[in-house]
Amino acid sequence: MSSLTARIALEAYRLAGMIAYPLVSPYLAFRAAKGKEDRARRDERFGFASANRPQGPLIWFHAASVGETSAVIPLIREIRRRGIHVVLTTGTITSAKLAATRLGDEAIHQYVPLDLKPAIRRFLDYWQPDCAVMAESEIWPMTIMELGRQDIPQILVNARMSDRSFARWTRRPALAEALFENFALVVAQSDIDAQRFRDLQARQVLQSGNLKVDTDAPPYDSAVFARYKKQLGDRMTWAAVSTFEGEESAAATVHRALKDHNHQLTIIVPRHPERCDDIEAMLVAQGLKVARRTRDDALTPDVDIFLGDTIGEMGLYLRLTEVAFVGRSLFAEGGQNPLEPAMLGCAILSGGQVQNFRDAYQALARSGSARMVRDTEMLAKGVHYLLTNDAARRKMIDAGFATVHDMRGALAATIKGLEPYINPLTVKARLLPKTAQS
Structure with a gap:
């Protein structure tokens, strides 16, 4: 696949999203009826915010489901300890409940906007994140391209690349490069994962281990x-x-x-x-x-x-x-x-x-x-x-x-890799008036 073909493929993906946009609402209503969407918060999937953006630096974290959410919770807590605000998006009701239980008001939770240009742009225009941190294997073309267009650093943490996904991307090297080159940093779980991301033209790749090892044991009553x-x-x-x-x-x-x-x-x-x-x-x-x-x-x-x-x-x-x-x-x-x-x-x-x-x-x-x-x-x-x-x-x-x-050790390694991106935000947060840091 040539770079021209990759650009055509991404443009076709964007156009397909525009055509499908009017049909998404009935689809989400159907999923809500099946208990797979939160009916009361369906607008969040179109990028409409249901919470106020706090003043000061903010990082957007995205974790698709329960496992990814659990993995990034210690990382989110470290970011919050530095005074940086966090908006966390997830894709499932179960992960939303987990975020509410484990994080409470430590982070603002929203359902992830659909990978359609109007939804993503609306989300980004409102939250104006200083950085976007995605967990594990979240590769959404329109989200990646829109973040790149707005010059928002994108980081993939606890990153993994399955055998099937790697084979699929390898068959489309130009498309892979067009997407993966947008990541400022990929922090991979293993040496194998790290090499696969390098092969797919990710620019900077580190290996950290699995963040899930550094999570606290699940709580209980x-x-x-x-x-x-x-x-x-x-x-x-x-x-x-x-x-x-x-x-x-x-x-x-x-x-x-x-x-x-x-x-x-x-x-x-x-x-x-x-x-x-x-x-x-x-x-x-x-x-x-x-x-x-x-x-x-x-x-x-x-x-x-x-x-x-x-x-x-x-x-x-x-x-x-x-x-x-x-x-x-x-x-x-x-x-x-x-x-x-x-x-x-x-x-x-x-x-x-x-x-x-x-x-x-x-x-x-x-x-x-x-x-x-x-x-x-x-x-x-x-x-x-x-x-x-x-x-x-x-x-x-x-x-x-x-x-x-x-x-253990993945959390410390991940934080070290993130320092060039979060240290300036930490300084910015500390310069804010105390009333704006809460």
Whole structure:
């Protein structure tokens, strides 16, 4: 692809957005009806602000969903400590709730504007960010081009490039260069990711490690935890967390296979809680008794499945067990973050489709804190082994703690890379009157 062809492709993308613009509102209304959009804040998706812009320097952070939001929270807090304001955009209701729970008024939350020129320009004209920081793999052509047009520095942090995305961009090198050259800095998770961004003509690339390792352990309500622990007594537990379609059925199969041996409670925490009504119906159809967190059901001895259908309580669910299967890895591709289970004291099981978290899984597997399973039968054997072998389970847990500790340092490395961009804003913030800094 030539540079001319790349320009034509980007112009075609812009024109397609203009043509589609009138159809977006009905589409968002449809998504809102399905519970996938916040109906009351739909205008934010068109770039209309629902909060006042504070006086002084401001950085726009964008994190697509829950995992990316969790990863950038420590970075946002460091930016706020320097007196710089933050507007954080996310794309999902779950990530918005997480931001509200974890950050409160430390950052202004808005839903991310659609990647259409009128929405992006409206957003930028109102917020006037001094810098834009995107998390992981957020590559939106119109957003990138409009930020470049307004000379707003763009930085990609905790950046990763999947095998599939790299292959796709490699087939379009001129288009990749036209977009990636707009990034003032890319801070990559791994050496492989860093080299891929360099190959795609990103100008300045650093390697930091994974910010998710430097996040705090997920919070939990100690009173709720104590109540559930009392109800469980000496029952064994295991959890299937961040599950996708098909993996809840696999967890049910494992539960039925092991029930007579262990009398265990199975905890299932779907990646998308809105699926829980269907999941409960599937479990009940199999003769299993289900307790749901949103109903505040008691974990009585006859309960088979504890369905974690809330947002922001992974810290509770993982603290109720020492064995965790991490989903999107058995019947779906990409994997989910295994670091939270490791830092909360769980022996980890996972399917093999973990491309998006390859480095984390490799580190955990090398230390013996994570084991991969091929199918449901192998998962059942792994769960049974870990529930009945205290020494093996404890060894995996201890290895997980050590691995997470050794992997830390990404936050400090990221801050160091950002200093040329945030230090001038820190000075600017300190020169403001005290009333303008709040």
